[in-house]
Amino acid sequence: MNYQWYPGHMTKAKRMMEENIKIIDIVIELVDARLPISSRNPDLEELAKGKSRLIVLNKTDMADSDMNDEWEKYFNTKGYYVVQADSRKKTGFTEVSNLINQACSEKIERDRRRGIINRPIRAMIVGIPNVGKSTFINTYAGKACAKTGNKPGVTKGKQWIRINKKVELLDTPGILWPKFDDQNVGMRLAMVGAIRDEILNIDELAYELIKYIHSIYNGMLHNRYKIEESEDALETLNKIAEVRGCVSKGAELDVSKAAAIIMEEFRNGKIGRITLEKPPV
Numbered sequence: 001m002n003y004q005w006y007p008g009h010m011t012k013a014k015r016m017m018e019e020n021i022k023i024i025d026i027v028i029e030l031v032d033a034r035l036p037i038s039s040r041n042p043d044l045e046e047l048a049k050g051k052s053r054l055i056v057l058n059k060t061d062m063a064d065s066d067m068n069d070e071w072e073k074y075f076n077t078k079g080y081y082v083v084q085a086d087s088r089k090k091t092g093f094t095e096v097s098n099l100i101n102q103a104c105s106e107k108i109e110r111d112r113r114r115g116i117i118n119r120p121i122r123a124m125i126v127g128i129p130n131v132g133k134s135t136f137i138n139t140y141a142g143k144a145c146a147k148t149g150n151k152p153g154v155t156k157g158k159q160w161i162r163i164n165k166k167v168e169l170l171d172t173p174g175i176l177w178p179k180f181d182d183q184n185v186g187m188r189l190a191m192v193g194a195i196r197d198e199i200l201n202i203d204e205l206a207y208e209l210i211k212y213i214h215s216i217y218n219g220m221l222h223n224r225y226k227i228e229e230s231e232d233a234l235e236t237l238n239k240i241a242e243v244r245g246c247v248s249k250g251a252e253l254d255v256s257k258a259a260a261i262i263m264e265e266f267r268n269g270k271i272g273r274i275t276l277e278k279p280p281v
């Protein structure tokens with residue numbers, strides 16, 4: 001299988017982001033905690049040059065908790081502020097505000113020396129599609145938050161959401177696309193659903209996923225599907241097809257059906273908390 005990604009609006013989105021980044025103080029980059037490197041776009045380093053940076057390890061509820069800690073440490077050592085979040089359940093958000101303040105302390109001090117007090121920090125969310133940007137914004141901003149800008153008498157401009165006295169968030173996230181040469185990166189992105197399914201071979205993905213889970217999270221497939229795990233991923237896939245009653249018309253096992261079930265359950269976190277990549281050493 002050849003993983004590729006041909007986004008139609010990439011150039012436009014990138015241009016918009018370049019524009020928006022000019023007026024913000026801090027870039028809040030959302031990454032998927034299950035694949036924190038593969039779900040980043042390396043172009044951001046250049047785009048966000050000179051800005052404060054906060055990495056949100058999102059969807060930590062679906063990732064291996066020990067690995068969440070490992071990844072937090074890893075990004076810390078690279079000089080980023082990091083927070084572990086579950087945007088659906090709203091965990092990690094008190095820390096987000098605290099870290100934004102810490103990350104922007106130099107800017108706040110610079111403002112203070114110039115006599116500018118209480119100018120809010122302007123933040124922008126960025127990340128690849130489906131990483132949880134909209135969910136994060138909704139959770140962080142809350143429903144009651146007033147939008148600023150575009151009011152009568154105010155010059156037409158960006159929509160800012162006032163989070164609190166100190167922080168304003170741009171309501172439109174920056175969309176980055178996954179960027180990769182390594183086909184394994186493409187495969188991991190496909191596994192979490194970051195690449196559209198129409199262009200994927202689900203059978204092959206499920207096969208690779210079974211192989212991975214068996215090697216790193218031995219016993220997890222047994223717990224979920226009540227089957228004996230085999231060294232041979234195809235055999236395991238067949239067993240799952242059996243226990244889940246995946247049969248086609250001629251009463252033959254329908255492995256594709258089982259593969260679809262596995263991928264769907266993995267993406268919904270039903271198989272267990274699984275992280276697909278380790279921090280580089």
Ligand code: G4P
Pocket residue numbers: 058059060061062085086087088089127128129130131132133134135136269
């Ligand atoms: P995007 O703007 O970056 O494209 O992503 P969006 O917020 O639309 O989120 C994509 C999917 O990821 C949504 O699920 C959303 O609920 C889910 N999600 C976001 N953050 C988290 C998280 O921290 N943990 C978990 N488990 N899921 C998260 P969906 O199935 O597409 O929609 P829905 O079921 O929420 O309606």
